[in-house]
Amino acid sequence: MALDRATIAALARHLDDCVREVRDTEKLTDRHPEMDWADAYAIQDAWRALATAQGARVVGFKAGLTSVAKIRQMGVDSPVFGFLLDRFAIPEGGEVAASSLIHPRIEPEIAFVLKRKLEGPGVHVGAVLAATEFVIPAIEVIDSRYRDFKFDLKSVVADNTSAARFALGGQPRAVAGLDLRTLGVVLSVNGEGRAFGAGAAVLGHPAAAVAALANHLAAREEALPEGSVVLSGGVTEALAVRAGDSVLLEVQSLGVVGFRLAA
Ligand code: 0L1
Ligand code: MG
DSSP: OOSOHHHHHHHHHHHHHHHHHTOOBOOHHHHOTTOOHHHHHHHHHHHHHHHHHTTOOEEEEEEESOBHHHHHHHTOOSOEEEEEEGGGEEOTTOEEEGGGOSSOEEEEEEEEEESSOBOOSSOOHHHHHHTEEEEEEEEEEEOOSBGGGOOOHHHHHHTGGGEEEEEEOSOOBOSTTOOTTSOEEEEEETTEEEEEEEGGGBTTSHHHHHHHHHHHHHTTTOOBOTTOEEEOOOSSOOEEOOTTOEEEEEETTTEEEEEEEEO
8 A cells, every 4th residue: 555544534534525515626646646556445445434433324335337338438447346325315206406416427227235145256147146135227326526527547446436326216126037138228317318228238247247346345355235235337328417407217127216406
């Protein structure tokens, strides 16, 4: 590691301040070009510890940059992983205040809810499916704390992979009999279909992203707990949204989920 403990804690607090004050910042590597991968995840961990010390609950985890569309959109080349807090959840059909976000974007995702702990190493698609209680449509709201959504991978990992909000809804379905690769996805904004895809866009199979996440956590002596929600990654590129927009995601066989970005 290149950064000391005090710097890691200070950077986590800085990102947390940006969220609470709804303001952007320069990417961390501008001031700390020496920051390495261990530092990046240590800052994310310190932020997680700070949030739980403040009373938040970790309800799940996410994989990001798991589709070719996202990788191209962001000009990066490997998946990243973050955590989800209870306060990120938007009720289905509910509202989120645009004023509480910096420059939100939305992603259509398939979420997994686990019926038992999933622990790597060696987790594969089959193990993920066996541990899944149900899958459900999810819209992730990402809101990079970095100016103009411009960052490098280490900075974005420290920034909890831009995680900000998520909405789950529609029809929860057990995975037996579903081919997650061929499920069609339509993301609409204000009634207009804006992004289209199918589950296979996520690493060939959305469960592969969950497996990669479980194996990533194992390397850090963590596991996905029973009952956790896992966002497997955007099926399409992310769409910018603004105050007044209503968004709706339809996933074939799984129904719809939506919310409004209130002014
Ligand atoms: O969930 C995601 O794919 C986001 C990963 C972080 C990069 C970004 O903000 O787009
Ligand atoms: Mg995402």
